[in-house]
Amino acid sequence: MAKVSPRTLSGFMELPPKEQMKMEAMMEILRRSYSLYGFTPLDTPVIESAEVLLAKGGGETEKQIYRFSKGESDLALRFDLTVPLAKYVAGHYSELSFPFRRYQIGKVYRGERAQRGRFREFYQADIDVIGDGKLDIINEAEIPAIIYSTFTRLGLKNFKIKVNNRKLLNGFYAMNGMSEKAGEIMRTVDKLDKIGEKKVKQLLVDEVKMYPDKAENVLDFMAITGSNAEVIARLEDYRGMDAQFDQGLDELITVTKYLADFGVPEENFALDLTIARGLDYYTGTVYETEMTRHPEIGSVCSGGRYDNLAEYYTDKQLPGVGISIGLTRLFYVLNEQGLLSDEIITAPCDALVLPMTEELGPAVAAATALRQGGVRTQLYGEKRKFKAKMSYADKLGAPFVVLLGEDEIREGLLSVKDMASGEQKKLSAEAAAAWIRAEVARRAASAVIKDE
Amino acid sequence: MAKVSPRTLSGFMELPPKEQMKMEAMMEILRRSYSLYGFTPLDTPVIESAEVLLAKGGGETEKQIYRFSKGESDLALRFDLTVPLAKYVAGHYSELSFPFRRYQIGKVYRGERAQRGRFREFYQADIDVIGDGKLDIINEAEIPAIIYSTFTRLGLKNFKIKVNNRKLLNGFYAMNGMSEKAGEIMRTVDKLDKIGEKKVKQLLVDEVKMYPDKAENVLDFMAITGSNAEVIARLEDYRGMDAQFDQGLDELITVTKYLADFGVPEENFALDLTIARGLDYYTGTVYETEMTRHPEIGSVCSGGRYDNLAEYYTDKQLPGVGISIGLTRLFYVLNEQGLLSDEIITAPCDALVLPMTEELGPAVAAATALRQGGVRTQLYGEKRKFKAKMSYADKLGAPFVVLLGEDEIREGLLSVKDMASGEQKKLSAEAAAAWIRAEVARRAASAVIKDE
Numbered sequence: 001m002a003k004v005s006p007r008t009l010s011g012f013m014e015l016p017p018k019e020q021m022k023m024e025a026m027m028e029i030l031r032r033s034y035s036l037y038g039f040t041p042l043d044t045p046v047i048e049s050a051e052v053l054l055a056k057g058g059g060e061t062e063k064q065i066y067r068f069s070k071g072e073s074d075l076a077l078r079f080d081l082t083v084p085l086a087k088y089v090a091g092h093y094s095e096l097s098f099p100f101r102r103y104q105i106g107k108v109y110r111g112e113r114a115q116r117g118r119f120r121e122f123y124q125a126d127i128d129v130i131g132d133g134k135l136d137i138i139n140e141a142e143i144p145a146i147i148y149s150t151f152t153r154l155g156l157k158n159f160k161i162k163v164n165n166r167k168l169l170n171g172f173y174a175m176n177g178m179s180e181k182a183g184e185i186m187r188t189v190d191k192l193d194k195i196g197e198k199k200v201k202q203l204l205v206d207e208v209k210m211y212p213d214k215a216e217n218v219l220d221f222m223a224i225t226g227s228n229a230e231v232i233a234r235l236e237d238y239r240g241m242d243a244q245f246d247q248g249l250d251e252l253i254t255v256t257k258y259l260a261d262f263g264v265p266e267e268n269f270a271l272d273l274t275i276a277r278g279l280d281y282y283t284g285t286v287y288e289t290e291m292t293r294h295p296e297i298g299s300v301c302s303g304g305r306y307d308n309l310a311e312y313y314t315d316k317q318l319p320g321v322g323i324s325i326g327l328t329r330l331f332y333v334l335n336e337q338g339l340l341s342d343e344i345i346t347a348p349c350d351a352l353v354l355p356m357t358e359e360l361g362p363a364v365a366a367a368t369a370l371r372q373g374g375v376r377t378q379l380y381g382e383k384r385k386f387k388a389k390m391s392y393a394d395k396l397g398a399p400f401v402v403l404l405g406e407d408e409i410r411e412g413l414l415s416v417k418d419m420a421s422g423e424q425k426k427l428s429a430e431a432a433a434a435w436i437r438a439e440v441a442r443r444a445a446s447a448v449i450k451d452e
Numbered sequence: 453m454a455k456v457s458p459r460t461l462s463g464f465m466e467l468p469p470k471e472q473m474k475m476e477a478m479m480e481i482l483r484r485s486y487s488l489y490g491f492t493p494l495d496t497p498v499i500e501s502a503e504v505l506l507a508k509g510g511g512e513t514e515k516q517i518y519r520f521s522k523g524e525s526d527l528a529l530r531f532d533l534t535v536p537l538a539k540y541v542a543g544h545y546s547e548l549s550f551p552f553r554r555y556q557i558g559k560v561y562r563g564e565r566a567q568r569g570r571f572r573e574f575y576q577a578d579i580d581v582i583g584d585g586k587l588d589i590i591n592e593a594e595i596p597a598i599i600y601s602t603f604t605r606l607g608l609k610n611f612k613i614k615v616n617n618r619k620l621l622n623g624f625y626a627m628n629g630m631s632e633k634a635g636e637i638m639r640t641v642d643k644l645d646k647i648g649e650k651k652v653k654q655l656l657v658d659e660v661k662m663y664p665d666k667a668e669n670v671l672d673f674m675a676i677t678g679s680n681a682e683v684i685a686r687l688e689d690y691r692g693m694d695a696q697f698d699q700g701l702d703e704l705i706t707v708t709k710y711l712a713d714f715g716v717p718e719e720n721f722a723l724d725l726t727i728a729r730g731l732d733y734y735t736g737t738v739y740e741t742e743m744t745r746h747p748e749i750g751s752v753c754s755g756g757r758y759d760n761l762a763e764y765y766t767d768k769q770l771p772g773v774g775i776s777i778g779l780t781r782l783f784y785v786l787n788e789q790g791l792l793s794d795e796i797i798t799a800p801c802d803a804l805v806l807p808m809t810e811e812l813g814p815a816v817a818a819a820t821a822l823r824q825g826g827v828r829t830q831l832y833g834e835k836r837k838f839k840a841k842m843s844y845a846d847k848l849g850a851p852f853v854v855l856l857g858e859d860e861i862r863e864g865l866l867s868v869k870d871m872a873s874g875e876q877k878k879l880s881a882e883a884a885a886a887w888i889r890a891e892v893a894r895r896a897a898s899a900v901i902k903d904e
Contacts (some may be wrong), residue, residue: 004507006543006765009525012497014540017546017554024493036823038801038830041476045464046498046559055456066499068520073461088466091458095468097847099834101800102469107498111522121497138812138833148729261816267472313458329680348553349490360590364713371488378490381590382551382583395549447642 009119011112016091018346018397019160023331025448026154027105027342029126030325033150034103039127039143042102044084046109050076052087052274054314063319064110077109081126082309082322089130098132099139105327117336118396119328129323130309135319137251140285140305141258143323147289147301148264150325155341155447158292159300161264162272165252166282166304172238176217184208184418189222193274193295197223222274228256231271248284249333255285262316283307287323299335301325334449343446345399349378351416351432352398354389356405363404366414366429370402375440377402393419399443400436455507456804463564463572465780465800470798470849475783476591477796477900478606479557482577482777485602489594491579494554496536498561501636502528507764514761516562529561533578534761534774542765549583551591556902557779569788571780580774587771589703592737592757593710595775599741599753600716602777607899610744610783614724617704618734618756621725623697624690628669636660638728641674645747647727649675658747674726680708683723684737700736735759739775743903749785753777768808787899795898797851801830802892803884804850806841808857815856818866818881827892829854845871851895852888 008014015023020163031041053076066077078084081104089100105125112118127146129139143162173182197219204215215358224234235249252271259269276285284305291297295296303323310318334340351370353365354397360381367379378398380389393401403415408426416432418439427435460466467475469821483493502519518529530536533556541552557577564570579598581591582778596613603611625634640655649671656667676686687701704723711721736757743749755775762770786792804823807815812833819831830850832841845853855867860878868884869876870891879887 001763003766004504004764006539007463007501007504007540008497008543009499009501009527012499014496014543016544017492017494020493020495023495035800035828036826038804038828040469040800041472042469043475044466045460047461047464047561047573049459052456052459064673066520066522068518070518087458087460091460091466092468097844099832100832109499121499132589134834136833136835138816138831142831142833173583256806258812258816261813263820310455310458311453314455314736348487348492352490360710361713362588368715374488378553379590379594380551381588381594382586383588392549430838 009120010114011118012319013119013121013332015439017348019335019340021346021348022335022340022344022448026327026331027123029153029448030105030150030327031103033146033153034125034127037101037127037146037149039101039103041087042085042104043106044078044081044088044104046077046107047075048078048084048087050074052313053078053083056083061110066109066111071310078106079110080108081106081124081324082128083338085126085128085130085322086310086318089318090310090316093314093316096259098130099135101127102130103127105282117329117332119332122326122328125325125327126322128309130318130320130322133317133319135321137254137284139321140251141262143264143303143321144269144287145259145264147287147323147325148262148268151289151301153447155449156291157451159169159268159451160290160292161269161301162273162275162288162290163252163269164275164286165248165255166276166286167244168235168252171242171248172221175238175245176214178210178214178218181208181210185210185218189218190276192222210406218442224273228266228269228271232256233275251284271384272450277302277304281306282311285321293451294333294337300330300333312447339449339451341446341448341450343450344448345397345440345443345445347375347397347399349396349398350376350380350400350407350436351400352393352396353377353379353402353404354386354393355380356386356403357409358383360407364404366404369429370433370436373430373437375433375436399439402432454765459896461572461662462566463570465571465573469800471787471792473798473800474787474792474900476797478779478783479575479577481605481900482557482602482779483555485598485605486577486579488700489553489579489598489601490551491555494537494540494556495558496530496533496540498529498559499527500530500536500539502526504765505530505535508535508864512843513562516564518561518563520644526664530558531562532560533558533576533776537578537580537582537761537774538770539765541770542762542768545766545768550582551587552582553579554582569781569784571784573822574778574780577777578774580761580772582770582772582774585643585769587773589706589736590668590710591773592703592715593707595755596721597711597716599739599777600714600720601773603741603753605899607901607903608743609903611720611903612719612742612744613739613753614727614742615704615707615711615721616724616727617700617707618728618736618738619696620687620700620704621728623694624673627694627697627716628664628666629691630662630670633660633662637662637670638817641726642668642728644674676725680718680723683725684708703737705737729754729756733758737773745903746785746789752785791901793898793900793902795895795902796900797849797895799849799851800828801848801850802828803830803852803854803888804848805829805831805854805856806838806845807832808838808855809861810835814861818854818856821881822885822888825882825889827885827888844845851891854884 123258153383204210283306286304288299289301305321307319367377370377401417413426414432501642657664734756737843738756740751741753757770761772819829822829853869865878866884
């Protein structure tokens with residue numbers, strides 16, 4: 001029979017088992033961390049009516065979207081988790097309690113040009129808090145505090161959550177009479193990291209058509225750095241010139257204060273006036289997160305405050321604040337950089353039971369006892385030579401092997417071998433489970449990411 | 453602005469938060485249960501090349517498939533998790549250890565005619581064990597044993613895993629010289645439950661064109677019931693007439709014996725000769741699972757032994773055995789029947805912290821302490837009246853409310869209220885966390901399904 005090549009589409013991640021286990025470990029930490037902060041998990045369809053999904057319409061996204069017909073229906077695959085959230089909140093409005101806090105970890109689809117490290121199907125892991133009419137500023141501090149806590153649980157150490165405020169930026173442009181050019185200026189200033197201050201100034205003058213002194217003002221403003229207290233002190237110099245600026249500054253001060261209350265160390269967050277995010281959507285605090293030793297990766301977690309989540313679906317004013325981790329890309333990069341731990345257990349089982357007798361009844365009983373003792377146990381039922389069985393255990397990376405021969409069955413004991421140390425003991429099923437659980441717990445305590 | 457209706461497509465499940473929490477609880481039990489038996493989680497793309505996905509081609513499935521173009525590519529959404537598994541095993545063959553045990557809980561897509569309780573996007577929760585060249589019979593007993601254990605953990609009590617063997621069936625038809633008509637006969641016999649023995653016999657004679665005595669033979673065979681020992685004793689009467697039948701009977705005896713070794717009570721599994729499953733694919737033991745008080749639902753979990761998982765992709769002989777839970781449908785039915793527990797916590801948090809002061813610092817500290825104590829905690833930061841805050845807590849279904857006013861802050865204590873009993877205590881954060889954890893653990897110990 002002619003065979004079809006079992007290929008996976010380019011831009012679609014499909015991991016070997018051991019890497020998948022690391023991905024699962026990351027996802028499990030995200031679920032637990034988000035749950036610990038009182039977010040409810042949501043699960044919305046991958047397919048939506050194109051009319052619903054593209055209610056906002058336009059832009060780069062629409063070109064990338066997977067859109068198709070089925071029967072009479074014009075359908076599309078979700079390209080983020082925010083539009084489905086907006087639809088959900090508008091549609092389930094009366095069933096929800098506000099503030100409504102949800103997390104969603106799900107696959108989204110964008111038909112980007114295929115290239116290494118770019119994915120067409122990828123996980124986003126989002127949290128959002130949605131208010132009904134209004135939403136307290138403390139949420140704008142809690143969201144990055146959750147990211148700090150989540151990243152720390154994952155094992156990330158060298159990261160910085162960069163915080164800015166859109167009112168502050170808009171106010172600054174207004175006080176300089178540059179409101180109309182604000183978008184263009186921000187896009188240009190966004191290139192500071194890449195092309196440097198001098199070239200940005202040239203672009204501002206030549207292409208954005210700014211007066212050189214105004215361009216200088218912008219660059220001076222963007223160059224404000226230092227400790228958070230220092231940045232705020234420098235920003236105070238601008239106070240009193242524009243009401244929106246002043247409000248943004250007050251918000252930034254409040255968020256900075258609460259971030260400290262939430263226990264986020266200053267080394268992991270920084271006021272950064274160059275962060276702007278999308279132009280229309282965000283209206284208050286905005287975030288980007290940089291892996292400080294790998295700035296080339298770009299932001300691994302971004303978001304901010306918005307005033308109107310679901311305006312395309314409802315007249316209700318639904319302000320919110322949210323943040324999104326690009327999980328597939330983050331995993332890909334960490335894996336490529338060798339930053340994923342080899343300490344966590346990637347075998348599908350903690351113990352592999354190897355029967356040494358024809359009749360498998362006692363091995364079944366042993367496996368059942370270990371499972372009742374909370375040990376992830378695989379029963380190896382194939383009739384093969386001892387060497388082949390041990391080589392299977394090795395390839396699987398099973399932390400423990402449990403041998404069950406005539407002697408063990410007679411004595412009612414299990415021969416348990418720690419595959420890492422080589423240590424072997426004859427134990428009751430209960431004692432074996434306790435030994436294995438302790439070692440598994442030790443290894444499970446190590447972080448999935450090694451970011452030393 | 454004209455609004456787009458925030459509708460969800462028909463046939464796509466989108467749950468309100470409390471129901472979603474119940475679904476999550478079920479999925480978490482499936483993940484843990486499958487892991488406990490040494491299965492590795494897989495995650496394959498939702499989109500595959502149509503050529504790959506439809507390598508087998510034909511049949512009802514192809515009409516239902518979501519198939520579309522993107523650029524030059526002919527794409528399709530997966531319609532089950534078995535074809536992607538076959539592709540995965542063929543494609544990653546050299547990286548895998550055999551037997552390869554994987555579970556996958558994922559969404560699949562079938563454009564079925566929309567009707568109540570029928571889904572176009574639905575979760576399947578599959579386990580499979582794949583051998584390289586051969587696979588021991590014990591796996592055919594372990595798979596239903598895992599389903600027994602999983603269903604029991606979910607809280608299901610009134611279910612029966614029906615077991616049959618395709619070799620036994622094929623052998624029976626061969627010994628009656630009916631091999632060619634076997635498919636047609638099995639499809640007719642499948643209607644026994646619905647139309648009864650008399651009408652089935654008539655169909656066998658009139659439409660399948662069987663001699664009446666042969667039809668009688670078939671119905672006599674299908675009517676063999678009783679305890680598993682009784683069924684086996686009756687089947688022994690047929691031994692010696694067909695080699696395939698004898699092999700099937702031996703397998704059935706072995707599987708029955710091991711099922712008992714695995715601790716599956718006889719009330720939860722039954723040899724049932726009317727179970728046949730798909731015609732071409734299965735070659736040994738086959739399973740269906742009936743909720744005994746709701747037979748109208750049909751099988752909630754089915755599968756069996758197959759000899760050639762990936763023949764469309766590889767020359768390797770890859771026998772396996774697997775089973776699939778139609779999770780979305782199962783959830784839907786349980787929910788409709790009122791069989792989902794109201795005892796498990798469906799609030800996004802265990803404790804809702806309600807600050808009674810303007811300054812939120814102490815409330816942030818309290819929430820942080822509770823979270824460090826393992827309590828899922830939501831900080832309510834909105835400036836609203838006490839009554840509105842309590843009504844929010846009620847609507848959310850938060851098990852505990854933590855009040856923090858001037859007094860509590862001065863004393864360094866939290867006022868903690870158990871919302872179910874009304875009991876209120878002033879406690880340190882640590883003592884509060886311990887109290888809340890204990891109550892949460894009590895409620896978490898109750899099963900998600902109430903099947904009394």
